[in-house]
Amino acid sequence: MTTYNEDSIRSLDWKEHIRLRPGMYIGKLGDGSAYDDGIYVLLKEIVDNSIDEFVMGAGKTIDITVHENKVAVRDYGRGIPIGSVVDVVSKINTGGKYDSKAFQKSVGLNGVGTKAVNALSSQFVVQSYRQGVTRIAQFGCGELVSDEQKETSQRNGTATSFFPDESIFRNYKFRTEFVENMIWNYVFLNAGLTINFNGQKYISENGLKDLLERNIDTEAMRYPIIHLKGEDIEIALTHGQQYGEEYYSFVNGQHTTQGGTHQASFREAIVKTVREFYKKEFDAADIRSSIIGAIAIKVQEPVFESQTKTKLGSQSIGPEGPTVRTFINDFIKKALDDYLHKNQDTADALLKRILQSERERKDIAGIKKLANERAKKASLHNRKLRDCKVHYNDKNERNQETTLFITEGDSASGSITKSRDVQTQAVFSLKGKPLNSYGMSKKIVYENEEFNLLQHALNIEDGLDGLRYNNIVVATDADVDGMHIRLLLLTFFLQFFPDLVKAGHVSILQTPLFRVRNKKETIYCYSDEERQRAIAKLGGKPEITRFKGLGEISPSEFGLFIGKDIRLDPVILSKENKLPQLMEYYMGKNTPERQRHIVDNLRIEVDLEEELAKAAVTA
Structure with missing residues (x-):
C-alpha cells in the first residue's frame, strides 16, 4: 500500500491543471482528423470572443488565418481593456462576461476558454488595440x-495568435474542411458578419436556410425549406430522400453537436x-x-454539460x-x-x-421484428463484436474516446483485439465482403445478418441519440480487396445512415505500409515518401519490411498504431459531392462512363518487394 499523508496533497496553479487535465477543458485531444478534436476547440474559443463582440454591436469583420501550425484571429471590436490584457488570458475567473449587462447571451461565461488556449499553446500572443494604445503580451x-x-x-x-503545443497535440494537422464548416456556422448564425479566412470571404444573408442549402442536395428536397x-x-x-433524421442545433452561436434540451x-x-395540423395521430417516426x-436559440446564462459546450443542459431560457x-x-406551434x-403545396408534399x-x-415491420429477435439472441454471444466497457452514450469522462474498429476477417481483428484498450475500443469482425447495398431499401438492413448485427452494435436503428461509439473506424487492408470492402461499408452507411457520416463519426484507419529499422531504431512509414526519408535517416542498409495486410502486423506493434498516435482519415462529405450521383457512379451498374474512367486511370504497379530488393542491392 502506498503512503498517503500531507506530502501527497498537491495544489496546482491554473496552467498546470489545464495542461495535466486538458480533457476537462477542451474534450479530447486528437490530431485534427475529427471535427471535434482539441485544436479546433482552441480556435473556437478565441473566435467565440470575437463573435461576442459582434453580438454586442462592436466589429462586423473577423480575420482568421491558419497556416500550417499557426492560428491568428483579429477582430475589430472594442479591444480588451489595456490594463487587463494579461489577466484576461492568464487568470481563471477573470473576464468581462460575468457582467450580464455587457454580455447578455454570450457563449463563454466561465472565464476559462482563452486561458485554456494559452496554457495549451507553445506560443500564445494577445494584442489589444484600444483608443490609440496597444498592449502586446506573449506567453509560452x-x-x-x-x-x-x-x-x-x-x-x-x-x-x-497561437501554436498548439506539439507535446500535447501529437502529429496534429488543421483540416481546412473542418475550419470552413465552423466559419460557415458562425456567419449563418450572425447576419451582417463577415469572416475572412485565408483570404476568402464568408457571409450569409439567409441564416439557417443557407445552412441547409449548403449541407444538403437541394434536388433531393421534398419541398422548399421552411424558414421561420x-x-x-x-x-x-x-x-429529403434519405433515411434517418439530421439536425443542426445551436445555442448562442455555439454548435451543439450532441443536441440537448x-x-x-x-x-x-x-x-x-x-x-x-393534419388532425391525425401519425407515428412520430413517420x-x-x-x-x-x-x-438556433439564444438563452441567458446557458448551462452546458461540459466545457466544450456540445450539449445543452439548460431547462430555462433565462432566470x-x-x-x-x-x-x-x-x-x-x-x-x-x-x-x-x-x-398548401408544402403541406401536401409533407x-x-x-x-x-x-x-x-x-x-418491413414483420422482418424487422424477426431480425431484432435474432440480433438480441446474437448479442448474448456475438462473436463478431468484441465490445468495450465505456460507450459514447455513457456519462463517463472517456466517452469521447469510444471507438469501434470494423475489420475484415479474423486475423486482422485478432491483432486489434489483443492490442486495443478494452475500456474504450471495440472490434467488429466482418466475415468477408459485405453486400453492395446501393439502391436497396432499408428492408435489406434487417434481412442481411451482418448489416443487422452491425446496426445493433452501433445502436443506430432509431437515430443517433443512442450511438454507442463516437468513432466508427473502417480498418481494412490497403490492397484492392480492402479498398473494395471499404467502399461497400461506406455505401451501407451513406445509403441508410448518412447522418452518421455527416456528423463526423466515420473514419478510415491508416496503418503503416513499411517498417524500416536498424539495430538502434525502428521507423514505421505510411507512404513511400516516408520510407525514403526513413532510409536516409538511418543510413547504411536498414531492414525494410512491407506490410501486405493488417493480419501481418503483430499485436505488440498494432498497439502503437491505434493508441495516442493513431492516424485517421475522416470521411468528409461536401456540397460539391452530390451523394446520389456519387454513389450511382461508383456503386451502381457498370456504366460505360465508369469503364472509361478505370481505363484512363489504370496504373501498372511494379512488384514492390522486387523494387525494394533492387534498391537494397544498389545501396
Missing part, C-alpha cells in the same frame, strides 16, 4: 514571456404541430423520417423566462402551423412524405 505554455505597451494608429480590436424566425429563435426544416424540444414540437432541420421546451413548442396553412414513411415502416 501559459508562462508570461514579454509584455509591451505603446501607441498605435490601428483600429480598435483584439489580435490573438422569432425573437431569440430561428428554425429551418425540410424533408433545445434539440429534443424541437423534435417533439414538430411532431405535435404536424399531428394537430413524421421525422428523412427530416433535415436546424434550430425569469419559460422553459426551453415551452418556449420552442409555443413558437413552432404558431409559426409552423401558420406556414402550412399559407403554403403529408405525402409522411404517408410514404408510414407505408415503408409497415412493409
Whole structure:
C-alpha cells in the first residue's frame, strides 16, 4: 500500500491543471482528423470572443488565418481593456462576461476558454488595440514571456495568435474542411458578419436556410425549406430522400453537436404541430423520417454539460423566462402551423412524405421484428463484436474516446483485439465482403445478418441519440480487396445512415505500409515518401519490411498504431459531392462512363518487394 499523508496533497496553479487535465477543458485531444478534436476547440474559443463582440454591436469583420501550425484571429471590436490584457488570458475567473449587462447571451461565461488556449499553446500572443494604445503580451505554455505597451494608429480590436503545443497535440494537422464548416456556422448564425479566412470571404444573408442549402442536395428536397424566425429563435426544416433524421442545433452561436434540451424540444414540437395540423395521430417516426432541420436559440446564462459546450443542459431560457421546451413548442406551434396553412403545396408534399414513411415502416415491420429477435439472441454471444466497457452514450469522462474498429476477417481483428484498450475500443469482425447495398431499401438492413448485427452494435436503428461509439473506424487492408470492402461499408452507411457520416463519426484507419529499422531504431512509414526519408535517416542498409495486410502486423506493434498516435482519415462529405450521383457512379451498374474512367486511370504497379530488393542491392 502506498503512503498517503500531507506530502501527497498537491495544489496546482491554473496552467498546470489545464495542461495535466486538458480533457476537462477542451474534450479530447486528437490530431485534427475529427471535427471535434482539441485544436479546433482552441480556435473556437478565441473566435467565440470575437463573435461576442459582434453580438454586442462592436466589429462586423473577423480575420482568421491558419497556416500550417499557426492560428491568428483579429477582430475589430472594442479591444480588451489595456490594463487587463494579461489577466484576461492568464487568470481563471477573470473576464468581462460575468457582467450580464455587457454580455447578455454570450457563449463563454466561465472565464476559462482563452486561458485554456494559452496554457495549451507553445506560443500564445494577445494584442489589444484600444483608443490609440496597444498592449502586446506573449506567453509560452501559459508562462508570461514579454509584455509591451505603446501607441498605435490601428483600429480598435483584439489580435490573438497561437501554436498548439506539439507535446500535447501529437502529429496534429488543421483540416481546412473542418475550419470552413465552423466559419460557415458562425456567419449563418450572425447576419451582417463577415469572416475572412485565408483570404476568402464568408457571409450569409439567409441564416439557417443557407445552412441547409449548403449541407444538403437541394434536388433531393421534398419541398422548399421552411424558414421561420422569432425573437431569440430561428428554425429551418425540410424533408429529403434519405433515411434517418439530421439536425443542426445551436445555442448562442455555439454548435451543439450532441443536441440537448433545445434539440429534443424541437423534435417533439414538430411532431405535435404536424399531428394537430393534419388532425391525425401519425407515428412520430413517420413524421421525422428523412427530416433535415436546424434550430438556433439564444438563452441567458446557458448551462452546458461540459466545457466544450456540445450539449445543452439548460431547462430555462433565462432566470425569469419559460422553459426551453415551452418556449420552442409555443413558437413552432404558431409559426409552423401558420406556414402550412399559407403554403398548401408544402403541406401536401409533407403529408405525402409522411404517408410514404408510414407505408415503408409497415412493409418491413414483420422482418424487422424477426431480425431484432435474432440480433438480441446474437448479442448474448456475438462473436463478431468484441465490445468495450465505456460507450459514447455513457456519462463517463472517456466517452469521447469510444471507438469501434470494423475489420475484415479474423486475423486482422485478432491483432486489434489483443492490442486495443478494452475500456474504450471495440472490434467488429466482418466475415468477408459485405453486400453492395446501393439502391436497396432499408428492408435489406434487417434481412442481411451482418448489416443487422452491425446496426445493433452501433445502436443506430432509431437515430443517433443512442450511438454507442463516437468513432466508427473502417480498418481494412490497403490492397484492392480492402479498398473494395471499404467502399461497400461506406455505401451501407451513406445509403441508410448518412447522418452518421455527416456528423463526423466515420473514419478510415491508416496503418503503416513499411517498417524500416536498424539495430538502434525502428521507423514505421505510411507512404513511400516516408520510407525514403526513413532510409536516409538511418543510413547504411536498414531492414525494410512491407506490410501486405493488417493480419501481418503483430499485436505488440498494432498497439502503437491505434493508441495516442493513431492516424485517421475522416470521411468528409461536401456540397460539391452530390451523394446520389456519387454513389450511382461508383456503386451502381457498370456504366460505360465508369469503364472509361478505370481505363484512363489504370496504373501498372511494379512488384514492390522486387523494387525494394533492387534498391537494397544498389545501396
